[in-house]
Amino acid sequence: MASISSTITERKQFNQVGTRPVRPDGVDKVTGRARFGADVSAPGMMVGKVLRSPHAHARVLSIDTSRAQALAGVKSVVTRDDFPELAEGTVERLREDSIYDISCNVMAREKVLYEGHAVAAVATTSASIARKALALIEVEYEVLPHVTDVDAAMAPNAPVLHETLFTRGVEPPPQAPSNIAERTQIVVGDVAKGFTEADVIVEREFRTEAVHQGYIEPHACLASVSEDGTCDLWCTTQGHYAVRDTCAQILGMELSSLRVTASEIGGGFGGKTTVFIEPVAVALSRKAQRPVKIVMDRDEVFRASGPTSSASMTMKIGITKEGRITAGEGEFRMQGGAFPGSPVPYGAACTFAPYDTKNVRLISYDVVTNRPKQAAYRAPGAPMCVYAMESVLDELAEKIAMDPIELRLINAVKEGKKSAYGPTFGPIGLVETLEEARSHSNYDQPLGPNQGRGVAVGFWPNYGGATSVSLTTNTDGTVLLSLGTPDIGGSRASMCLMAAEELGIPYEKVRATITDTNSLGYNDGTAGSRVTHSAGMATIQAACDAIDKMRDRAAKIWDIDVEAVVWDDGYAKPASSNAGEFDPMSFAEIVAGSHSTGGPIAGHAEINAEGAGNSFATHVVDVEVDPDTGKVTVLRYLAVQDAGKAVHPSYVEGQYQGGAAQGIGWALNEEYIYGDDGKLQNPGFLDYRMPVASDLPMIDTIIVEIPNPGHPYGVRGVGETPIVPPLAAVGNAVARAIGRRLTELPMSPPKILSALER
Amino acid sequence: MVRVCLGSALSTVAGGRTELYVEAGNIMQLLKALGREYPGLTPLIERGGVAVAIDGQIYNNALLQTVPADAEVYLMPKMAGG
Numbered sequence: 001m002a003s004i005s006s007t008i009t010e011r012k013q014f015n016q017v018g019t020r021p022v023r024p025d026g027v028d029k030v031t032g033r034a035r036f037g038a039d040v041s042a043p044g045m046m047v048g049k050v051l052r053s054p055h056a057h058a059r060v061l062s063i064d065t066s067r068a069q070a071l072a073g074v075k076s077v078v079t080r081d082d083f084p085e086l087a088e089g090t091v092e093r094l095r096e097d098s099i100y101d102i103s104c105n106v107m108a109r110e111k112v113l114y115e116g117h118a119v120a121a122v123a124t125t126s127a128s129i130a131r132k133a134l135a136l137i138e139v140e141y142e143v144l145p146h147v148t149d150v151d152a153a154m155a156p157n158a159p160v161l162h163e164t165l166f167t168r169g170v171e172p173p174p175q176a177p178s179n180i181a182e183r184t185q186i187v188v189g190d191v192a193k194g195f196t197e198a199d200v201i202v203e204r205e206f207r208t209e210a211v212h213q214g215y216i217e218p219h220a221c222l223a224s225v226s227e228d229g230t231c232d233l234w235c236t237t238q239g240h241y242a243v244r245d246t247c248a249q250i251l252g253m254e255l256s257s258l259r260v261t262a263s264e265i266g267g268g269f270g271g272k273t274t275v276f277i278e279p280v281a282v283a284l285s286r287k288a289q290r291p292v293k294i295v296m297d298r299d300e301v302f303r304a305s306g307p308t309s310s311a312s313m314t315m316k317i318g319i320t321k322e323g324r325i326t327a328g329e330g331e332f333r334m335q336g337g338a339f340p341g342s343p344v345p346y347g348a349a350c351t352f353a354p355y356d357t358k359n360v361r362l363i364s365y366d367v368v369t370n371r372p373k374q375a376a377y378r379a380p381g382a383p384m385c386v387y388a389m390e391s392v393l394d395e396l397a398e399k400i401a402m403d404p405i406e407l408r409l410i411n412a413v414k415e416g417k418k419s420a421y422g423p424t425f426g427p428i429g430l431v432e433t434l435e436e437a438r439s440h441s442n443y444d445q446p447l448g449p450n451q452g453r454g455v456a457v458g459f460w461p462n463y464g465g466a467t468s469v470s471l472t473t474n475t476d477g478t479v480l481l482s483l484g485t486p487d488i489g490g491s492r493a494s495m496c497l498m499a500a501e502e503l504g505i506p507y508e509k510v511r512a513t514i515t516d517t518n519s520l521g522y523n524d525g526t527a528g529s530r531v532t533h534s535a536g537m538a539t540i541q542a543a544c545d546a547i548d549k550m551r552d553r554a555a556k557i558w559d560i561d562v563e564a565v566v567w568d569d570g571y572a573k574p575a576s577s578n579a580g581e582f583d584p585m586s587f588a589e590i591v592a593g594s595h596s597t598g599g600p601i602a603g604h605a606e607i608n609a610e611g612a613g614n615s616f617a618t619h620v621v622d623v624e625v626d627p628d629t630g631k632v633t634v635l636r637y638l639a640v641q642d643a644g645k646a647v648h649p650s651y652v653e654g655q656y657q658g659g660a661a662q663g664i665g666w667a668l669n670e671e672y673i674y675g676d677d678g679k680l681q682n683p684g685f686l687d688y689r690m691p692v693a694s695d696l697p698m699i700d701t702i703i704v705e706i707p708n709p710g711h712p713y714g715v716r717g718v719g720e721t722p723i724v725p726p727l728a729a730v731g732n733a734v735a736r737a738i739g740r741r742l743t744e745l746p747m748s749p750p751k752i753l754s755a756l757e758r
Numbered sequence: 759m760v761r762v763c764l765g766s767a768l769s770t771v772a773g774g775r776t777e778l779y780v781e782a783g784n785i786m787q788l789l790k791a792l793g794r795e796y797p798g799l800t801p802l803i804e805r806g807g808v809a810v811a812i813d814g815q816i817y818n819n820a821l822l823q824t825v826p827a828d829a830e831v832y833l834m835p836k837m838a839g840g
Contacts, residue, residue, distance in 0.1 A: 169770055184835070186765060213840075270840020346837050376840030422765045422832040423811035461816060463839050528839025610817050710815060720839050 015569075016501045017713060020650045023493050024511065025264070034264045037220030037236030038295045045222065046075050046123040048284050048294035049130040050277065051137050052304060053112035053119055056146035056370040056678025057159060060108060060139060063120060067136040073129035076288035077137070079120045080109045083283065084252050088164060097274070101339040103250045105373045106279050112141070113161055113338035114370045115679045116303030123284040123292040146370040146678040150312050150335035153179040153369045161338060161368050179368045181340035186348055186362040188420055194327025194359030198318025202395045206388040208727070208745040209671035210310040210335075213377050214662070214690050217266025218301045223281035224291035230257045231285070235278055238268040238486055239525020243278055244517045250279045251286075258282075261516040262486040269662070270376030273527050276305055302683035306375025307672060309334040309342040315388040319396050323410040327359040328352050332385050335367045336374040342366045343374075347381025350724065351389040352420035353459040354430055354616060355411040360420050370678050376527065378659060379460045379720035383666065383727050387745065390456040390728030395741060404455040404732070405438045405618070412457075429642030429706035430457070430616035436702045437618040442638045451624045451635065454733030458617045458724025462717040463528035464609035468521030469538035471499060471546055471603040475595065477588035479503065481512040481539060484523030485531045489719060490651035494532050495539045497647055498713065502543035504570025505587050521606045529717025532647055533708075534609030540712050546603030550590045553597050558582045611710020612717055617641035619660065619725035623733040627756055630749030632668050632734060637699045639725075644708035644716030652718050657699040659722020665691045666723075667730035669746050760788060760825050765834045768808070771798035785810050786821035792833070799833075809836040 028034040065077045086100045108117045120137050124130040145159035152158055160177050167174050169183040195201060221235035231253070237243050240262040248258050265272065277294040285292040296305065314331040330351060336342025344364040352360050397407040412430045419425055437443060437455070447453060470482040481495055492512040500507045524530065547567045554572035555562040564579035565572050571584035594601045622635040639656040646652040669689040673681040682688045707714025727745060735741040740755045759779045769776045773796065780795060782788035788810065793800040802808055809818045810825075811832040817823050818836050825831060 171770070185770070273840065345835055349835075349837065376838070378840045380838075380840050422763060422834055423816065424814040424830055426814045460839065461837055463818060463837065465818070528837075530839070608819055610820050610823070611815060 014501060016497050016507050017645065017647050018649065019497070020648060021493060021497070021507050023490050024496070025487065025492060036217050036266050037263045040222045040234040040263060041293070042222060042224055042291035045291040045293050046125060046288055047127050047130050048121060048123050048281050048292040049134055050118045050280060050294065051120040051134045052300070053108065053115060053117040055112055055141055055143050056115045056148065057144040057161070058112050058141040059144060060110060060112060060119060061142055062140045064138040065120060067138070068122060068133040071129065071133050071136060073125040074122055074133045075125070075290055076123045076284050077120060078280065078283045078287060080107050082287065083107050083250060097341060099246065099249050101373070102246060102274065105339060106250065106276060114372050116300065116372060118280065118304065121280045121284055123288045123290065147179070148369050148371055148674045148678055150310055150333050150367050150369060153335060153367050154333060154365065161370065165340070165368065181366040181368055184345045184364045186360060186421060189359035191327045191329050191359045191361040195318045197320070197326040199321040200396055200399050201316065201318040202392050202399070203314070203316035204392055204743055206313045206315065206391065206743045208311045208384045208387060210307045210371065211666050211670040211672070212302060212307040212688065213267070213269035213271035215267030215269060215271060218296040218298060219277055219305060220295040221278045221281050222291060222293040223278070223285040225282060225285040225289065227289065231259070231282055233258060233260045233278060233282060234263060235260065236263045236265050236272060238265065238272040238488065238527050240486065241484065241517050241522050242273065242525050243275055246275050247279045247282055251282055259516050259518045262514055265486050265488055268488055269378050270380060270527060271306055273376050273525050274306060298685065299683045302688065303680055304372055306373055308377035308380065309336050309344070309374050309384070310672070311384040313385065313388040315392045317392045317396060319400065321400050323400060323402050323407045325355055325357050325411050328357055329361045330385070330388065331363045333365045333367060334381065334384070335369040335371065337371040338368055339373045340366055340368060341374065343376070343381030347385035349421040350382040350459050351385045354413055354457045355420070356413050356417050357411070357420055378662070378723040382458065382460060382724045383663060386456070386458055386724050387727035387731060390725065391731050391741070394455070394732040394735070405434050408457055409434050425614065426709060427706050428614050428616060429704045432704045432706060433616055433618040433640040433642060436640045436704060437620050437638060440620070440638055440700070440702065442620055442622070442636045442700060445622065445636065447622065450627055450737055451622060452733045452735065452737030453620065453622050454729040454731065454736065455618070455620050456725035456728035456732060458619070458721050459614065460529065460720035460724060461614050462533065462612035462720065463530045464534045464612045465524035465528070465530050466522050467534045467538040467609050468523055468606045469535060469542045469604070470520060471539070471542040473546060473591040473594065473601045475592050477505070477509060477591060479505070479510045481510060482515045482520050483512055483535055484515060484520045485526045485535045486514055488526050489655060490648060491526070491531045491535060494647040494651065495535060498536050498539050499543050502540050503547065503587055529615065529719040530612065533612050533711055533715050533717050536647065536713070536715055537609050537711060538605040538607050541605035541607060542603040544603070545605060546601055549601045549603070550587065553590050553594065553601070554585050557585070557597065611708070613644055613708030613710050615642055615716045615718060615721040617721045617725055619729040621729045621733045623730065623737055625734060625737045625752060630752035630756070632747060632752065634664060634697055636697055638702070639699060639722055640702040640704060641718060641721055642704040642706050642716060643718050644711065645705055645714035646703045647713070647715060649703060652703055653701040655718045656701045656722045660699045660726050661691055661696055663723045663726020664696065664730055667727045667745055667747060669748055671746050760827060760829070760831055762788065762792065762831045762833055765832060768799065768802070768833055768835065771802060772796040773798065782825055784821065784825055785817060785823045788825055807836055809834050
């Protein structure tokens, strides 16, 4: 029996959750009807384009826009002078990022900090005029020494990006600025003593390059500022409320004067959780009093949006010959581009989380360099740190001749064990993922010459967040869901499934819409694996709110107390014979007459979702290395992960497969390549090699379901964790295939050949 | 009194202390008390950079969440995601 009030009880049986209906947005997407960011237009629309720095590091001495402004067809030009001077250190409303840094990133102030940094923008009647106008803007630079490598940026004599940046987290506080924004640490137990208890110790240095999320759809937006100062902004984003809040704060607007509508989104993976061109478009439109559309080209996406960090790492682990980890020590150095905020502490927290380890010491450094400001990328920071950790663990397994899954099972955390970062775990499914991986047929496949099998484990703690949902009933028995979380991974279908489940009506009767910021209460963005958990929780609560109202209508119709009415699989029923003899009243009957029995029936939920359950995964990959070319072919890939409860299993499997594919690219080919001039050498998909379907085998998946007690249906977020293990899994497979361990990603053919020649 | 464990990432701004005791019935009271007693934590708390784990459950932004006196309480950096 379903819940009889808005107090949600945990479900054990499901009628619709766990099925695989066709995605409601599928037809529009395969026919080209879906409107993505660049598809929006408005009458009288201007073309916006951005002038970007050719230098990696330079002082902007002057900007002369007079010739551009005099060009026919130019309606507005903006520079730093059109953006209010914010106080340094200003915290972004509702978020941890510095709004000051974001503001300086969308339009450079006294210095440009990376090649591609915006210095001016124009709104014109055509793209060709825009290009001419940009060429007419005269910027006088004083070129400064630059640094793009994380280790070089930490060196004592490195060029300093910010004269006001003093390292946090060190005692005594430094007297001189540097490129090290923060030092953090995780220390558990006695590491020195732990290493004395080890029979085998391995220590290695690792490096990973920066990679881009590689979303197919570039950043695009259209801003239209009215004469009264209000603004409509359409954009591709993972969080349109965050876009609203950030733009409003940068431009000194009230939140209620800026309405943001999220388009369909062609991928984000974390890279669309912040703003780049949106405040610029609003500023241009405000000045031109015309709608202004900006669409980044792919070159701009690479040079001037937010890739993830590159990393330089040291990892040392000791184990007994029986396979128990006795101590782990790591140092992680990540550059997050030109502003503080690399995800290094998150990554460090994830390294030893899967293992019951008594002695751990992890030091993290957040470093700035002359590269674009990094943005989130699935499980920010974790893939790199876990790559170092799981690589060393794999080498230790080889040294004691132990099966790599067995080694991980010996040390795996379970419910009731303390995590390396502090709190005690509740119900978790790491052991189950390891056992499922070991039992899968892939793990028994014989390997031929130049072939190797790699195993790695990944973890992400997941996140909840502020969420609002409205559920409206129609008199024909259909339901409309209003959601504020852009649908990236199929969340509309998942929300419809949960609403249908709770209401007891067919899935086909429920439709979901992503509303604009004026139509629904605040929502955190679609990030951090939070939507199925948090928007799902809010959807269930909104459905329960509507159910309470329908019970109340039935009670009034039957003239009995509302407490004597229960909701059971789509019907209002008397709770017992003591309540009276009444025929059950269906959802369709109640809503059909609702306008005459008290008014339309709707349900709402505005929550701060907590209870996001931890997610663990185990990946197994087989590769073959061509000794003549250095090319690595992925032969088989298995991703096993705990989803708590898979609401739409196809979407869950898609998350596992997508994370694995992205991680394979990170491991084998993808990298930001900088020249000595501090300029990006490969800002396009021809030279930035991402895996495509023909590069990969079918990625096998297993969904483990250990219910999360923090969600009424047991749901855990699944979007972050799948990208955590692949770097190490592929690295371990390559090491076993060629008998040598590479410690730098990507393991591109030249590096493989070089290793083979050693 | 609630016993609050500080991850070592935060202990450096709390004078090296890894365990703190404060009077608090919910997370808001706990954070205010911690800020009063250990001013080094205040900037991080004010910019929303901390989460509180109560008996293993991580609360990122639930100021009114009850904190039982006998609970395992950890103060830790907030983690969001991509």
